[in-house]
Amino acid sequence: MMKLLKYDFRRNGTKIIGIAVVLILAQLSIMLLMNDITLITVFSMLAYMIAGVILFITPIRTYSYNLKAYHRKLLPVHPLKSIISPIAMGCICLLILGLIMLIHGYVYLTVYDNTRIFHIIKMYPMDTIMSLLSACWMTINMLITIFLAITIATSIRSKGSFWIGIVVFFIIVNGLTWVDNLLFGGGDWGGFLIFSNESNSSVDGIVTNLNSLPTSLTGGKIGSFIFELVCSVAFLYIMVKLIDRKVEA
Amino acid sequence: MSSLLQMNSITKSYGSKIALNDVSLEIGPGKIVGLLGSNGSGKSTLMKMVTGLLQPTRGALTVAGLPVGLKSKALVSFMPDRPLTESWMKVRDAITFFQDFYEDFDIVKAREMLQFMKLNESDRVSVLSKGMSERLQLTLALSRDAKLYLLDEPIGGVDPVARGKILDAIVEYYNEDSSIIISTHLVRDIERIFDEVVFIREGEIVMHEEVENLRMKYGKSVDDMFKEVYAE
Numbered sequence: 087m088m089k090l091l092k093y094d095f096r097r098n099g100t101k102i103i104g105i106a107v108v109l110i111l112a113q114l115s116i117m118l119l120m121n122d123i124t125l126i127t128v129f130s131m132l133a134y135m136i137a138g139v140i141l142f143i144t145p146i147r148t149y150s151y152n153l154k155a156y157h158r159k160l161l162p163v164h165p166l167k168s169i170i171s172p173i174a175m176g177c178i179c180l181l182i183l184g185l186i187m188l189i190h191g192y193v194y195l196t197v198y199d200n201t202r203i204f205h206i207i208k209m210y211p212m213d214t215i216m217s218l219l220s221a222c223w224m225t226i227n228m229l230i231t232i233f234l235a236i237t238i239a240t241s242i243r244s245k246g247s248f249w250i251g252i253v254v255f256f257i258i259v260n261g262l263t264w265v266d267n268l269l270f271g272g273g274d275w276g277g278f279l280i281f282s283n284e285s286n287s288s289v290d291g292i293v294t295n296l297n298s299l300p301t302s303l304t305g306g307k308i309g310s311f312i313f314e315l316v317c318s319v320a321f322l323y324i325m326v327k328l329i330d331r332k333v334e335a
Numbered sequence: 336m337s338s339l340l341q342m343n344s345i346t347k348s349y350g351s352k353i354a355l356n357d358v359s360l361e362i363g364p365g366k367i368v369g370l371l372g373s374n375g376s377g378k379s380t381l382m383k384m385v386t387g388l389l390q391p392t393r394g395a396l397t398v399a400g401l402p403v404g405l406k407s408k409a410l411v412s413f414m415p416d417r418p419l420t421e422s423w424m425k426v427r428d429a430i431t432f433f434q435d436f437y438e439d440f441d442i443v444k445a446r447e448m449l450q451f452m453k454l455n456e457s458d459r460v461s462v463l464s465k466g467m468s469e470r471l472q473l474t475l476a477l478s479r480d481a482k483l484y485l486l487d488e489p490i491g492g493v494d495p496v497a498r499g500k501i502l503d504a505i506v507e508y509y510n511e512d513s514s515i516i517i518s519t520h521l522v523r524d525i526e527r528i529f530d531e532v533v534f535i536r537e538g539e540i541v542m543h544e545e546v547e548n549l550r551m552k553y554g555k556s557v558d559d560m561f562k563e564v565y566a567e
Contacts, residue, residue, distance in 0.1 A: 089435045096428075097421055157419040159388055161436045162409040243349060330404070335388040 090163065090171035094148050101144065102179060109137045113190070123198060130194075134187050141183060142225070145176030149233050153240050154335055165329040169322060173229050180225060184218075227314055231258055234321045241332035262317060270310040337400065339364050339483050339514050340385060345394035347380055347538075354380040356538045358394075362514050364482075367505075367528050369557065370518040372535040373565050378518035379416060381535065382485045385516075386413045399482050409438070412481035414472050416488055420460045426471060427456035433475050445478035448508055452500065466497040473501055477508045484515040490524060498524050526557040534564050 095102075112133040120126050149172040152158045158168065195203060207214045232255060239251025340362040347355040355377045362368055372378050383389040384396060387403045398407040420429045426449065433440045449456065452470040454463075463471060473489055489505070490498040498521075506528055509515050519525055526532075532549065534542040541564060544552075549560060 092435075093421075093432065097423055100423070156388065156413075156415050156417060157421070157432070160386060160408060160413055160419070162405055163436065164405060331390060334390060335383070 087167040087171055087174070090167055091174055094145075094152075094171050094175045098144055098148060098175070102141070105137050105140055109133055127194075130190070134183065138180060138183055141179040142176060142229075144179065145172035145229060146232055146236070148172040148175065150236050150240075153236065153329070153333055156335055159335045165326045166322065168329070169233060169325055173226060173233070176229055177222070177226060181222070184221075223311070223314075227318055230318045230321050231255065234258065234325055237325045237328045237333060241328045241334075243334065262314075266310055266313055269313065270307075338362060339399055340516075341395075341397045341400075342381075342385075343395045345381075345384065345391045345396055347377075347384060347389065348392045354538050355384075355391075358535075358538070358540055360533065360540060360543065362483075362516065362531075364512060364514055366514045366530045367509075368514065368516045369522070369525065369529040369532040370516050370535060371520065371522055371532055371557070371561055372518075373520055376535045377538040378535055379487055380538075382413065382487050382516070382518060383415075385483070385485060386411055386415075388415075410482040412437075412476045412479040412484045414476035414484075414486045414489060416491075418460070418468060419472055419475055422461045424460045425456065426454055426458045426460060429460060429471065429475060430456070430478075433478065437479050439480040441478050441480055444508065445474060448474040448478055448504060451504060451507075466493040469493055470497070470501065470504075473504060477504065480510050480513075482513045484509055484513060486515065486517045488519055489517060490519065490521055495524075502528060522561045523558040529557065532557055532560075534561070536564065 113130060116126055116129045116133065120129065149169070152168055152172065161168075235251045235255035235258065238254050239247045242250055244250075338361045340360065342358055342360040345355055345358045346353065358377075358381065360381075370378050370381065380389060384391055385398065385403065387408055396403050399410050401407045401410070420432075424432070430442070430445050430449075433445075434442055452467075452474055454467065454471055454474065458467075460468065460471065469489065473486070476484060476486065486505070490501050493501065502525060505515065505517070517525065517529075526546070529546050531543070531545050533540055542560075546557060549555070549557065553560060555563070
């Protein structure tokens with residue numbers, strides 16, 4: 087798997103470095119040319135968001151390319167590894183981006199003496215960690231679902247296969263969100279935790295959540311997470327079978 | 336001796352279009368086999384099925400007794416009609432890629448072949464001419480110690496000098512314990528290296544004969560026989 091990952095990175099290396107350079111230049115420009123703190127925050131977040139979207143799309147394009155590329159299809163490598171490799175690449179890139187964003191945010195908040203958010207994090211470390219984990223899981227889960235739609239579309243040899251893939255994706259996401267809601271009353275597909283709305287209250291501008299467990303630890307959320315996990319494993323199994331028997335280069 | 340490639344009643348269809356129709360074929364070890372046919376006769380489809388790039392609609396296919404899959408991929412070396420490299424690669428990256436994934440890749444043989452083919456390791460694959468690119472693809476395919484080599488049109492679209500060079504490389508560098516199947520419609524240039532020929536037309540095998548038998552039985556060269564079989 088590491089070898090596949092190495093070649094996935096090498097193929098996308100120029101693009102990833104390009105994104106990093108543009109992001110750095112954009113952040114420097116925002117810092118040096120803007121004075122309004124709100125504008126700085128908005129544009130900084132926007133730059134990170136655009137970089138994040140591109141980094142999210144990169145593994146999808148990589149997987150789609152690998153699925154049809156002769157030199158990848160011919161390798162004596164288990165299909166599961168060829169699915170996991172682009173997911174790992176996407177996660178590593180997004181994690182690094184997230185880490186840079188956190189460091190940037192920390193520096194920014196310290197410089198502007200805006201320590202309210204640190205208080206919230208200190209008060210609810212578990213919620214904060216679970217939120218970050220939730221974001222990671224959401225990314226992985228969404229990538230697996232998109233990969234499944236791509237695999238199904240590629241395994242169909244007809245003109246409208248691209249549109250079939252899109253329809254399949256929406257059917258899966260909406261169908262599973264509906265089942266998830268039905269079984270666990272959960273939120274959207276792929277997110278097992280967000281700060282709980284019902285137990286939070288705002289006092290002096292600081293969100294408090296003194297008497298409640300982190301939302302991730304409640305039964306419904308755990309159930310929802312396990313459901314998503316089981317579905318993702320099933321999706322991986324279906325993808326492996328389709329790549330073995332149906333996807334043709 | 337057990338066969339390296341065994342195809343039993345293989346059919347491949349795309350909707351109503353039949354690419355291969357009830358094809359049965361057996362190739363033993365130590366042979367250079369010419370898979371001959373006009374454009375669209377099913378040569379590439381047959382090769383892609385042996386490598387696992389395509390799945391048969393019906394029939395059974397084994398390589399060295401193994402059904403086509405993960406294990407058989409490690410035994411088959413394929414030079415397809417499109418590059419096995421990526422545009423960002425240099426020649427040395429392509430070599431490393433093969434070395435990383437194929438246990439039977441022989442780096443010494445690869446370096447020797449690069450020299451023979453006059454390829455530089457520092458050259459970018461994206462700037463190689465068609466002829467040089469085909470030489471690289473052939474180097475990658477033949478540098479493995481595979482049981483079965485499949486070369487899809489290895490001399491299509493290259494000049495006569497390059498053709499000679501490529502054919503010399505095939506004869507010199509292929510592993511003699513294994514078999515090699517070469518698909519082509521440029522019969523005259525390549526017939527000198529064949530032990531056996533398989534004629535395929537409209538997805539069906541119309542003849543499978545040893546070259547010597549063909550010459551003795553029909554008194555014709557492979558090229559003459561090809562022209563007779565495919566005369567319109």
